[in-house]
Structure formats: structure tokens, C-alpha cells
Amino acid sequence: MKRFICILFAIALLGHTSFASQNNLEKSDLRKTHNDSLTNSVDGKAPQKSSAKICACQVLGVTSNNSRSEQLIAVFAEGSNTGNLSFNFATASSVLQKEKKHLQYFFFNKIKVYEKVTSAFSCRSLYNSLRSKYDNLELYDVLNADALGKIDNSSVASR
Secondary structure (H helix, E strand, O other): OOHHHHHHHHHHHHHHHHHOOOOOOOOHHHHHHHHHHHHHHOOOOOOOOOOEEEEEEEEEEEEEEEEOOEEEEEEEEEEEEEHHHHHHHHHHHHHHHHHHHHHHHHHHEEEEEEEEEEEOOHHHHHHHHHHHHOOOEEEEEEEEEHHHHHHHHHHHHHH
């Protein structure tokens, strides 16, 4: 008899939660919320964190075996401003150097550095200023200097 009552209670509970009410979300609401968050992050309207950012960038002219023409790309490393700007910029620059070696080893046979820039602002504003300077500049990647710098420091400390 207890089993019958438990099953009856479970069916009643499931039936109650499946009915639409103002407190229940529909699939369309979830889809709309997800699409809005993607649109906001793509448009750059995502909420900014309260911490200040620093950015280091290298503008590179790259040539591969597949294409004889040079392509202009920008590689960024963005990190948090912890108050020690020289350390933050050194970490970001180190991350950029390692990424440049990676690019040359795996993808491009020739890399020429056109410009190295550091900024005490976000990479978005630095990219916009570089776009006005270089017409055919393409964004390659924005690397997380905080995370990649910690990986580099932990590998050095374990030696």
C-alpha cells in the first residue's frame, strides 16, 4: 500500500510541475535568453568586470607556403592590472612571444614583426586604434595573459 501511495504522490507532483505557470520557464524563454547573451557578447555589450585591464599586442606580417602574399594579423594578450604594470606587461609580452614561436613552428614559414604595442586599457580599444592605422589588419586571437602566465610560472617553479 505504501508503494502505491508513493507512486501516486510522484505522479501528482510531476503533473503539477509540468503545467505552465508564470513561474515556469518555457523553452522559448531559455532560447531567447541564450541568444541575447550571445548577441551581447558578440556586440561587445557584455557587462565589464570591475577590474582594470592591460593589453599587449604584436602586429605581425605572416606568410605561409600556401599563400605567397603577406597577411597582416594582430595577436593580443590581455590581463588584469594588479597594480604592478611592469610585471603585468612583462607577463603579457612573454605570452605573446610564446604564441609567435608557436605560429611560426606550426603555421607560417615567415613572420615579420611590424609593431609591438602595450596599453593600460582593454584589448578592444587597442584593436580599434590599430584598425585605423592598418587597413587590412585581421584579429588573430586575444590570449588570457593571466591564465597563460600562471602556467608558465608554475612550469618554471617545478624545475
